[in-house]
Amino acid sequence: MALVSKNIVTLLYMIVILINSSDSERLHKQIYSSIEGGAACFRRLNGTKQAGCSSSNKGTVGVVQMVHNLEDAQWIAYNGTAGPYMAVVSTAIFHDVIEVLMSHSGHVAGILLFANATIRANGFTQDSQCPNGYASGPGSQCLSGNGGIVWNEAGTDLLRRDIPFPIFFLPESKIDEIEKIEDCYKRYNLERKQNGQPLCSLQMNSFMYAAVNSVVCLRRSATTALLTPTKVCDPLGDNNVYYSLFPRGKETNTTKKPVILTTARIDTASLFDGLSPGAASSVVGMVTLITAAATLAQTISAANAHLYRRNVLWALFNGETFDYIGSQRVAYDISRKAWPPNAPLSETDIPLHLEIGQLGGSLLKNKDTDTWPLYAFVPENSEIRELFLQQMSSNIEAYNMTLQPIFSTNLPPSSLHSFRRILQNATTSGMIREVLLTDHNEKFTNLFYNSALDDYEKIGFVYRNISIGNDGTFVSTDELVANGSMKTSDIQVKIANLASALARTLYEQVSEAQYTGNVSASAHLVDEMLYCFLKSQACRLLLAADYAQSGSREDNLPEIPAPLYVGVAAWSTTAPVFAGHLLALLTGTHLQQNRTQCDALSDPDYSYYWLRGWNNSGVCIQTTMNFSQAVSPAFMIPDYDFTSGEYSTWTESVWQAMWARVFVSASGNGAQFAAILGAFTTVLAAFFTFWLHKHSAVVFDNAPTALVNNDAASGILRTVNC
The missing domain is CATH 1.20.5 (Single alpha-helices involved in coiled-coils or other helix-helix interfaces)
Incomplete structure (x- = not known):
């Protein structure tokens, strides 16, 4: 039994x-219902503070409150009774309400930010009014927060502030998730008297391991590395890209040519992980540089290098958003005669530094006209700069555009600031002359600077999807305009014309003669590059410039734009690789070598890359393009003082998971009833157990003696194996 x-x-x-x-x-x-497709705000740190967001260790929970206007935000701050609240906010009003929510963070559990196609934001930038203000060179007059001159007038500085709650972002494509939350809100949360009611709630998990500042998190990482393999933060950094018109590897001190250093930035940033489109902030400038480099390479053959006294060195800097990481490293290495690694330059080798700054903010405004007003910032006038400006103005006016010189040491945010600080003697003395090209004068025309909304729509880009020849031939701009495929007001045409004007000006600087040829940049090439960087990595241009592998890799390139955030130094990102490979593909020599032969080639003047090529079968590229580290000198210098402000000290926190979910939380009355019911059930069970023990002889037939033993001395309710 x-x-x-x-x-x-x-x-x-x-x-x-x-x-x-x-x-x-x-x-x-x-x-629980998961919120899919969101991107979380994460934490970065520098030598003195932490910035960005973090949730609690197990996720932060709050009651959903739809915020449609400033009054809704003020209700959370002053009148909400069931908080803390999760504010669901459109990007259109984010700038209007964020300060109210930040200043009453005790009532705010977090923010779910969403982009709405029907209500667009007029401006959206989380960078400061003076981006990289603490890394500016001598002569800068930007005075953020003091009523002075500012470049980024709509800046909130959230990229560099410690936000006391998590923030998640949902793009327009995920508006159905917002509708799900709003339905839940309307069902449970519309009543303002919310105490004691079941309420629609959100939970966000974006816990960050790093805290305080870069010094603390790096010390914790070094300490825990002895015990566990877990790090809590990594230095920001990646790779810079550089390419020279003529090879420089075999140059000596007597044969070395002065170089015109022509630069632009790769990176941009936003508050949110994986969302950094950078259309006007960086992509237009980067595409202009690559297109101009390809055009100049068609104009001057590297085989004729001996005919020219000057060279052109093109460089794309990475990490510029965070105190000019890439350009600081290059300027620092030049001061030590260590860049480029294979043929280092000194300050005396750079008679002119031309920076292609922020372009694109005014393209949408001028989309219906042929004009595109541009500006050239020049710190001090000099003969070589005056000649360059004359040549550039003449070439750019041929394309119905204007270039207005601005002579001032108050320069907009650009890599020139790194050179003016680190190589100050060379720049202030006029040894290195500087010119900065932008599309703005006193204030940014880009109202979405360094944000998740700085996408292709903000520059008015419409992809034309024109076929590329099997040998990589692009249709000329003149032919595209003549056959109606493009108009002279299209941004592709304007960028191609700017690249043509720049290439011709550099030709005249190198050759010391006026350009009389007819080579010009192709708006078709610009169209493809903009599509690749702003809409889809799975494009024909990047497929051709990708590393050639065995088998097809088309499915491995996602149909989303490559994030342009610099990332951490421990991991390479795709943006500089794509940019470098495009330079190699478009300017290099295509050799008739197989993969084995290509890998075996070695020459101090060149690098060799085995890329997919235009027919996807693989091609050996001989190029002067190469990569160099874009990691701040602060992480190289022994015992560096992280509070000095001399070099960038930005790090990024490690995190484990990011997710958000919506659910209905129980009412207070329900919790009280459950507690009372539990207590009653416990008492009832104890009474019933006592009764069974006392009357076991009646309840159980043939009960063992041990069970009916009423030996009170034991004081123990006995148990039996049945």
Whole structure:
């Protein structure tokens, strides 16, 4: 009998376990609904502080409150009774309400920010009014927060502030998730008297391991590395890209040519992980540089290098958003005669530094006209700069554009600041002359600077999808305009014309003669590059410039734009690789070598890359393009003082998971009832157990003597194996 009872109990126990295991996941899904497609705000740190967002260790929970205007935000701050609240906010009003929510963070659990296609933001930038203000060179007059001159007038500085709650962002494509939350809100949360009611709630998890500042998190990482493999932060950094018109590897001090250093930035940033489109902030400038380099390479053959006294060195800097990481490293290495690694330059080798700054903010404004007003910032006038400006103005006016010189040491944010600080003697003395090209004068024309909304729509880009020849031939701009495929007001045409004017000006600087040829940049090439960087990595241009592997890799390139955030130094990102490979593909020599032969080639003047090529079968590229580290000198110098402000000290926190979910939280009355019911059930069970023990002889037939023993001395309720 005892054995049978024991088997029955075991069987019942197993049935309960099986039911629980099969239903637990279903029950979880009934309680929680995941918010898909969101991007979380994360934490970065520098030598003196932490910036960005973090949730609590197990996620932060708050009651949903739809914020449609400033009054809704003020209600959360001053009148909400069931908080803390999760504010669901459109990007159109984010700048209007963020300061109210930040200043009353005790009532705010977090923010779910969403982009709405029907209500667009007029401006959206989380950088400061004076971007990289603490890394500015001598002569800068930007006075953020003091009523002075500012470049980024709409800046909130959230990129560099410690935000006391998590923020998640949902793009326009995920508006159905917002509708799901709003339905939940309307069902449970519309009443302002919310105490004691079941309420629609959100939970956000974006816990960051790093805290305080870069010094603390790096010390913690070094300490824990001895015990566990877990790091809490990494230095920001990646790679710079450089390419020279003529090879420089075999140059000596007597044969070395002065170089015109022509630069632009690769990176941009936003508050949110994986969302950094950078259309006007960086992409237009980068595409202009690559297109101009390809055009100049068609104009002057590297084989004729001996005919020219000057060279052109093109460089794309990475990490510029965070105190000019890439350009600081290059200027620092030049001061030590260590860049480029294969043929280092000194300050005396650079008669002119031309920076292609922020372009694109005014393209949408001028989309219906042929004009594109541009500006050239010049710190001090000099003969070589005056000649360059004359040549550039003449070439650019041929394309119905204007270039207005601005002579001032108050330069907009650009890599010139790194050179003016680190190589100050060379720049202030006029040894290195400087020119900065932009599309703005006193204030940015880009109202979405360094944000998740700085996308292709903000520059008015419409992809034309024109076929590329099997040998990489692009249709000329003149032919595209003549056959109606493009108009002279299209941004592709304007960027191609600017690249043509720049290439011709550099030709005249190198050759010391006026350009009389007819080579010009192709708006078709610009169209493809903009599509690749702003809409989809799975494009023909990047496929051709990708590393050639065995088998097809088309499915491995995602149909989303490559994030342009610099990332951490421990991992390479795709943006500089794509930019470098495009330079190699478009300017290099295509050799008739197989993969094995290509890998075996070695020459101090060149690098060799095996890329997919235009027919996807692989091609050996001989190029002067190469990569160099874009990691701040602060992480190289022994015992560097991270509070000095001399070099960038930015790091990024490590995190484990980021997710958000919506659910209905129980009311206070329900919790009280559950507590009372639990207490009552416990008392009832104790009474019933006592009663069974006292009357066991009546309840159970043939009960063992031990069970009915009323030996009070033991004081123990005895148990028996049945």
